[in-house]
Amino acid sequence: MTVTTTQQPAAPPATGTTTAPTTPGGPARRPPPPPPPPPPLGVAYGRRPGRAAVQVLTGVDLEARAGEVLGIIGESGSGKTTLARAVVGLAPAVAGRITLDGRDVTALRGRALRELRRSGVVQYMFQDPLRSLDPDLTVSQLIGEPLAVAGVARPAREPRVLAALEQVGLDATLADRTPGRLSGGQRQRVSLARAVVTRPRLLLADEPVSALDASNRNHVLRLLDRLRHELDLAVVVISHDLGSLAGIADRIAVLYGGRLVEQGPAEQVLERPLHPYTALLAGSAPGLPRERRSAAALLRGSGPVDDPLLHTGAACVFAHRCPFADDDCRSRPEPRQQGDGRTVACHRAPAWRERLAH
Numbered sequence: 001m002t003v004t005t006t007q008q009p010a011a012p013p014a015t016g017t018t019t020a021p022t023t024p025g026g027p028a029r030r031p032p033p034p035p036p037p038p039p040p041l042g043v044a045y046g047r048r049p050g051r052a053a054v055q056v057l058t059g060v061d062l063e064a065r066a067g068e069v070l071g072i073i074g075e076s077g078s079g080k081t082t083l084a085r086a087v088v089g090l091a092p093a094v095a096g097r098i099t100l101d102g103r104d105v106t107a108l109r110g111r112a113l114r115e116l117r118r119s120g121v122v123q124y125m126f127q128d129p130l131r132s133l134d135p136d137l138t139v140s141q142l143i144g145e146p147l148a149v150a151g152v153a154r155p156a157r158e159p160r161v162l163a164a165l166e167q168v169g170l171d172a173t174l175a176d177r178t179p180g181r182l183s184g185g186q187r188q189r190v191s192l193a194r195a196v197v198t199r200p201r202l203l204l205a206d207e208p209v210s211a212l213d214a215s216n217r218n219h220v221l222r223l224l225d226r227l228r229h230e231l232d233l234a235v236v237v238i239s240h241d242l243g244s245l246a247g248i249a250d251r252i253a254v255l256y257g258g259r260l261v262e263q264g265p266a267e268q269v270l271e272r273p274l275h276p277y278t279a280l281l282a283g284s285a286p287g288l289p290r291e292r293r294s295a296a297a298l299l300r301g302s303g304p305v306d307d308p309l310l311h312t313g314a315a316c317v318f319a320h321r322c323p324f325a326d327d328d329c330r331s332r333p334e335p336r337q338q339g340d341g342r343t344v345a346c347h348r349a350p351a352w353r354e355r356l357a358h
């Protein structure tokens with residue numbers, strides 16, 4: 001997995017003159033090629049001598065970019081939280097690498113890992129603010145805490161705490177309240193202020209709106225959308241609800257059984273899913289066009305949810321639930337098809353979509 005928090009140079013225009021710098025009297029110098037992506041990520045819990053590990057993520061290959069929202073969607077147990085935990089070193093990568101601006105963070109141990117966490121360059125926003133915020137601290141103490149951990153001196157903290165409160169649209173008069181005296185939406189905004197006060201480059205938001213009502217949900221999503229532009233922040237939003245991602249994600253990655261089954265620009269993934277599991281998710285979101293409803297109806301209930309072969313890699317991870325599966329799907333791992341800005345892991349894509357018309 002790659003996290004690129006510095007803006008990439010703009011692509012040269014499709015026609016017209018080159019934007020590459022020139023050497024006087026010499027030929028145009030080409031910009032250096034981007035580094036190759038790191039090998040795909042694998043995460044397993046409990047790997048110890050003499051004990052079988054629980055493989056949770058396999059072959060996950062993703063990129064989070066500055067100023068963009070990457071949505072990660074998948075059902076419960078698909079490995080979404082594990083992916084975010086791996087980025088902050090809380091879940092063990094057993095294959096592949098996670099790079100943060102070219103730096104391999106999977107290799108960090110001990111002091112180097114602690115320093116990365118304390119720096120606040122990567123922030124993790126939890127699902128349930130009531131459980132993640134210390135009930136005895138005031139709002140200003142809560143927001144100031146990550147700054148103290150990052151070593152910011154006390155006098156410099158206060159203005160930054162006030163600025164963070166303003167950034168998330170919270171009134172400064174709330175600064176002396178404890179979390180128990182705030183509404184759910186206000187608490188989530190305190191979590192967001194805590195996350196952005198260190199000026200992170202990457203924000204991992206784990207189900208940031210699932211505990212909120214519709215109005216607060218929209219408010220927090222709009223805030224995330226604004227902050228990623230204002231702070232040029234790479235944001236990863238984890239959700240089990242495609243509807244929450246539809247408005248703000250630039251790109252969507254779909255996890256199933258610990259594998260990345262599809263990823264690409266949000267609009268394409270939502271409007272014309274190329275993996276049957278994505279179609280099932282898209283078809284379950286409210287307000288559906290007919291085609292999506294029929295895909296969901298076909299896919300729903302078409303096999304057991306759990307399968308003992310799920311993690312063996314001997315078959316497509318979704319084959320046991322997929323009405324379009326053929327022998328290839330049951331006997332060979334899913335291939336990786338790329339193009340059109342997307343990746344899809346399906347033997348039958350896009351041909352399976354023809355069945356939807358009938």
Ligand SMILES: Nc1ncnc2c1ncn2[C@@H]1O[C@H](COP(=O)(O)OP(=O)(O)OP(=O)(O)O)[C@@H](O)[C@H]1O
Binds near residue numbers: 076078240
């Ligand atoms: N510390 C752990 N040790 C062993 N297995 C774990 C551990 N944490 C998570 N798992 C397992 O890893 C799998 C993925 O869990 P994870 O929490 O990443 O899924 P998720 O997609 O975020 O689910 P949810 O939407 O319910 O939060 C699950 O089968 C879970 O039981």
